[in-house]
Amino acid sequence: MIKTDILIIGAGPTGLFTVFEAGLLKLKCHIIDGLPQPGGQLTELYPKKPIFDIPGYPSVLAGDLVDNLMEQIKQFQPGFTLNEKADTIQKLEDGTFIVTTDKGTQHHANSIAIAGGLGSFEPRKPLIEDIEFYEDKGVEYFVKNPELFRDKKIVIAGGGDSALDWSVFLSNVASEVTLIHRRNEFRGALDSVEKVQELKHAGKIHLITPAEVVGLNGSEHLESIDIDENGAHRNIKTDYFIPLFGLTPKLGAIANWGLEIEKNAIKVNNALDYQTNIDGIYAIGDVNTYPGKLKLILCGFHEATLMVQSVYQRMNPGKKHVLKYTTVSGIDGFDGTRKEAEKQVVKSIE
Ligand SMILES: Cc1cc2nc3c(=O)[nH]c(=O)nc-3n(C[C@H](O)[C@H](O)[C@H](O)COP(=O)(O)OP(=O)(O)OC[C@H]3O[C@@H](n4cnc5c(N)ncnc54)[C@H](O)[C@@H]3O)c2cc1C
DSSP states (O other): OOOEEEEEEEHHHHHHHHHHHHHHOOOOOEESSSSSSSSSHHHHHHTEEOOOBBBBBEEHHHHHHOOOOOOOTTTTTEEEEOOOOEEEEETTSSSEEEEETOOOOOOOOEEEOOOOEEEEEEEEOOOHHHHHHHHHHBSSSSSSOGGGGGOOEEEEEEEEEEHHHHHHHHHTSSSSEEEESSSSSSOHHHHHHHHHHHHTTSSSSEEEEEEEEEEEEEESSSOOOEETTTTEEEEESEEEEEEOOOOEEEEEGGGGGSSEEEEEEOOOOOOOTOOSSSEEOOOOOGGOHHHHHOOOHHHHHHHHHHOOOOHHHHSSSTTTOOOHHHHHHHHTTTTHHHHHHHHHHHHHHH
């Protein structure tokens, strides 16, 4: 049985930063994630995309942000149970919890922080015959590594932000980019639509609308696709087909834990500490909902920071916690020299 103070479900940016904030309060964390590596959506969906709204970073690649978060929490030595999904939960008489994964690993914790984001990543697959056969042989549902498409012919399908943004981005990587959408209008952001139109006029993106991919061909690997363009069928040679029709949000087993759920998200008390309707179970990051909720990385960081204060009170009833700046208190786990140097700086300021 793995024992910890806070059991975090989800190793996305919110779950990772929780370890840091909890560490400052000397609370130990263990993280479960169904994926084989940490990072959540950033690693799984857009590791090579730059993010522009992380405070203090004018621009940071999603993958680099995850690496930095891992570096930042290393000193607090969190435990990881990766490649396993949190499956069942049991609340004990003393108010603590046992969470068991789908592979049977048991975790005992004082408090639970659900940072499950969108839940497990299930892409919406188009209904095309034999599509499973071509998965990893030319059909990709995520752009994990743009280099895979360098100097290749690619066809992207979809009308949302992912389809538009990746078409724009990959127009500088692939030898030929075709974007296919079943309507003439796109659902994505206006500036992305305008960028695609610009690239179309510059001859860098082939735009085919309204049209649908109806067939895939190739013996060992994808070689071409069949499309239905307003009733007319034609064949396009391509190395890759990337249908980007979004993800089906699936809370999975967590949906059966007795939590209040609204539109696939867990309701929390945002006026206080992001606790759910069950005492000791918190929900932070993309997985929760409350009036005015924004699904942004920095909102998850904020929620994690407030949540751990509540766990501290739960574990130390009646004990007052005085907030200290890291510039003053330093961080336990840093080497003594640095801590001593920091103390000297504080002293000289005083
Ligand atoms: C293409 C794209 C671009 C984006 N750009 C930006 C941006 O520029 N700025 C910004 O702020 N935000 C951006 N976002 C949103 C941002 O990625 C999310 O807000 C952020 O990932 C939420 O972090 P999280 O830790 O709450 O959840 P996630 O990153 O979704 O991580 C949740 C983790 O929980 C795991 N999990 C779920 N259920 C279980 C379970 N039962 N057991 C075990 N593990 C489980 C999942 O496997 C996953 O790893 C973007 C999103 C996308 C898709």
